[in-house]
Amino acid sequence: MQKLLSTLLLLLIIVNCYAQEEVPFQIDVTELDKGLLLYHSYGDYNGNKVSANGMVVVTKDSVVIIDSPWDNEQTVQLLDWIETEISKPIAAVVITHAHSDRIGGISVLHERNIKTVSSQLTKVYALKRGFEAPTKVFHKEITLNFGDHSIRVFYPGAGHTVDNTIVYISPYDVLYGGCFIKSSSSTNLGNTEDADLDSWGKSIENMQKHFPSPKIVVPGHGNYDPGAVENTIELLGYK
Numbered sequence: 001m002q003k004l005l006s007t008l009l010l011l012l013i014i015v016n017c018y019a020q021e022e023v024p025f026q027i028d029v030t031e032l033d034k035g036l037l038l039y040h041s042y043g044d045y046n047g048n049k050v051s052a053n054g055m056v057v058v059t060k061d062s063v064v065i066i067d068s069p070w071d072n073e074q075t076v077q078l079l080d081w082i083e084t085e086i087s088k089p090i091a092a093v094v095i096t097h098a099h100s101d102r103i104g105g106i107s108v109l110h111e112r113n114i115k116t117v118s119s120q121l122t123k124v125y126a127l128k129r130g131f132e133a134p135t136k137v138f139h140k141e142i143t144l145n146f147g148d149h150s151i152r153v154f155y156p157g158a159g160h161t162v163d164n165t166i167v168y169i170s171p172y173d174v175l176y177g178g179c180f181i182k183s184s185s186s187t188n189l190g191n192t193e194d195a196d197l198d199s200w201g202k203s204i205e206n207m208q209k210h211f212p213s214p215k216i217v218v219p220g221h222g223n224y225d226p227g228a229v230e231n232t233i234e235l236l237g238y239k
């Protein structure tokens, strides 16, 4: 009996190893506007495959990435894709908060000497959670200018996390809300483990004051149909 049990256990371990080694997640990229790309990376969240949005801004001489893919493998995929399809150097990667779906590939970025930018708070939480610290930090807001493109990273206050930031991308009039904003079809607030539910609504007001009526709002997960901000407010129970 003992032997049978240990054989079974061994079999289970082997099956499990194979299961984990299954096909790695594959990123995909779509064009949102000329020079503005939306990419999806994937992660396992409580046994479910979840997609996360990130962006690639193609400026005249370089590329800026908003959020790292979920893990190292997919970060390598994204960097390879950019090298093949765009062939411009990566000027910076903005990290909008210190969760894996935003910062998961930071060590690969640093290995390749790519500059990473985040708020000071995100740096603090990155280190707390065992990630490498972003190389450049700001406090409330930073604007990265590249010719006709400007990328404004803004801290609206706590929400999905204490450190979440949002990014306004000119000239597209696109506001990338990251996980601070839920998609219009989200039916819940997602992962609220590190959320500040009491401050979230006030922080959205700050966002709206700062960026009153962007053409498109891109949430951290899901589609970018209109109504994302309104739905987030509703999910928070403010209405």
Ligand SMILES: [Zn+2]
Pocket: 097, 099, 160, 161, 179
């Ligand atoms: Zn998050």
